[in-house]
Amino acid sequence: MNEPLVLQSKLDLPAADPLATALKERLGTDVTVDAGAVASIGALGLQVLISAAASLKATGHRMTIINASDRLIEQMSQMGFTPESIAEGTS
Amino acid sequence: MSLNILAVDDSRTMRDMIRLALVPVGFTVHLADDGLHGLEVLDGLEPDVIITDINMPRMDGFGFIDAVRDQDDHRATPILVLTTESSAELKMRARNAGATGWIVKPFDPAKLVKALQMVAG
Amino acid sequence: MSDANDPMAEIRASFFIECEELMEAMQDGLTTLDEGDDDPETINVVFRAVHSIKGGAGAFGLEALVRFAHRYETALDDVRSNKFTPDADAMRLFFSCADHLSDLIRVCRDDDAIPDDRSAELLAQLDTLLGGAAEEEEEVSADDFEPMGVSISLDLDGLGDLPPLDFDVDDAAPMDETPCYHIRFKPEQEMFETGNEPQMLLRNLAALGEATIECDLRDLPPLEALAAETSYLSWDITLIADVDEAEIREIFEFVDGLCELSVRRAGSDTDAPAVTAPIETSSDGFADLPEPPATVPDDPDVPVAAAPAPVAAALAPSAPSAAPAPEEKTARKPAPAKAAGAAANGPKSVVRVDLERIERLVNLVGELVINQAMLSQSLEQAGLSPHSDAMNGLEEFQRLTRDIQDSVMMIRAQPVKSLFQRMSRIVRESSAGVGKNVRLVTVGEGTEVDKTVIERLADPLTHMIRNAVDHGLESTEDRRAAGKSAEGIVTLSAAHRSGRVIIEVSDDGAGINRKRVLEIATNKGLVPADASLTDSDIDNLLFAPGFSTASEVSDLSGRGVGMDVVKTAIQSLGGRITITSEAGKGTKFSISLPLTLAVLDGMVVNVADETLVVPLNVVVETLSLGAADVEMLRPGKYIVRVRGEFVPLFDLGVELGYREARDSYVGAIVLLIAYEDGARAALIIDGIQDQRQVVIKGLDDSFFRAPGIAAATILGDGQIALILDPADIIAEASGASRTEALSA
Incomplete structure (x- = not known):
């Protein structure tokens, strides 16, 4: 299994593109995303994760989100998601 | 939650007001x-929100916002413009420069705190 | 002034100090502008000053100030944006507005009655001048400038094409159940570029009540096709909350125009108007979504209403003047860059200090000087060699004491600029009052003078300036007839000259009408009808008590106050005032003042067993009289020849009533005294003790004010010595004979 992808603390506009690039490199494998350092997630960060998860799922791979803090989970839920639903690539 | 604020205003009174409004509720306030x-x-600071006046010597608020947005780290940092004007034109100019929103002076402390919390943590 | 423990009062006080600085910058800017300067930064400075005053005033709910400043600012903004180019009349109005603004600041500070009439008058003039931006004024004042007003105003008409809210929706809805809203929200690309974050908006929305949030992923492409900074998501929110639609829209205020938004109240048949193109309500958009939408309940942690209560209390314990911690963090930033910036362009670094503390310091230094003098004296009496270590050390001690004293005095020193600016207002107002065209020229604004002196100069100077405009300058017609420019000039200057401050008020008018002055003085019995007076004597009659008469008192310089009051005020500051006038060319008043009120370089002399102090700056030299030097003018009146010049001679002991006149003045010691106006006199004394700095202890009201005595001091041995005012002695003693002798 691959090394977990460690997310940055802020998943906002400047972070979205690097995150997408990092995930594109991992397409075709199972991806573990370590959200332990994430303090905030915005809509752009969120959509990268969901898109990646959906793409992985379409090719028979899966995304796992680990170490999500309560605060992060709360932010996800405010946008209509849970870590699990994101990992499924659905809302 | 506690926020880290950078406030830019050429009026000492206004800086005092901002400090007085924010420090007691636990915010960290940097002034310029x-x-x-x-x-x-x-430089080197990671403010949760930046507050800036518009009319200032040397570099005004629009120029400041422009310069902040030019920094990759701060492309999404919320910037509230502190203004006594409420004209649509001014708001549009601020927005075009990349401002997140505006606070119309005079503000009372609670309103300022609320405005900051609306755009950040 | 204020309770030191009340931070608001502290800031308020600090605001008014800032206002003074801003007014000064503004006056400067207006003056520069008036001189035809077209540097855009000049008008910017003026504009910013008004703007900052308005901003601060708003924070303290000083509505009258805010309203006036706002309209004034708008006018200046028109100048700034080249919509309006001010002519001479406009500049006059701008100056008047600045003056009024200054008045408003003062009445607001002192909680005095607001001169609303004057505000209205000036605002009307501004409207006339600039073609009235009246509607804008109405809207802005109603919207923004309620005291401690709304910070985030619901600015529905602010950004263009939002139609008015349909309030009928609310009215139609049944009131007994909590309203339910359907909100559709789709951020656009630009929203992210302004630092707005959908997550925050959704959170704020959820905080209003119970929200069910569903994200619409229809547009989201697979990762390979995803442009990371393009927005693909949209949301449908069901919100059950006891709020009206306006409150929901308020959350989206900043992103109005940066997103698609529709707000629809459930149970109403019609959709509420959408901000932009309404999106079709999709009932099928989420059919393929397996999981139920996440529900966000009312979250008490979402900090919508942070407690403002502890604001005052929490700040209270910190000393108001102490630098607050957050600023210290700021200061940690690269210091060199910041310092360079400040040096290049920024304001000087300034600490505000309570005046009382400085007064205390001044007093302590005064005590130090006295103590040092006492120490000197006892060391001398102890018979120490002048070359001993102790005496050398004492010398150094004296030097340091003097340096400390100078430095402390510098703290109290201020440029006369603010005073001069006040005078420019006096000129504007008084010239308008008498219909003359007058320009004030100021010279030496940067000259520093003791703060107290500056404050106490304001009234006398005001009076003199009014006099110059009112009486000094001719009417415009007379000026033209005399071949002068129609514009009269009043010059106000300040300079340091030989340890004193010289302030001059001059006009380029017709000069003193000596015939008329003499006539008045004679009629009033101030001089005998047959008196023969020199021009200078006549000029000085203006200072005579009771000279000023009702008949010549105009409503300007008037109120029955004459130049004698001015003279008294100047004298109480340890100063002197002189007058010179030239027919057809103008009149000049010169005020000579000590740099500070607290210390004086004096010569300690003996007269008839009394110890007296003569201010050193009037003593030109000391002489020992020879038989050939003295000539009797008439009995009791002597003159002394000094290098070919005749100088009137006065015996101090006689003039002060300490003793009888001497039989012979041969061998007597005299002090040669000289004044700013060139007049000289010789004073006979009995002996000279030494020269030293003395601390002036005022004689004000507690002491009798004897003629010729300016103040008192305490000498090193603890003895009290009187400080002489030689000019006063001479005037008292000799009257007209002095000038007779001089012109002999």
């Missing part, structure tokens, strides 16, 4: 006298 000074203070 004008746009150029604001950029100096911003």
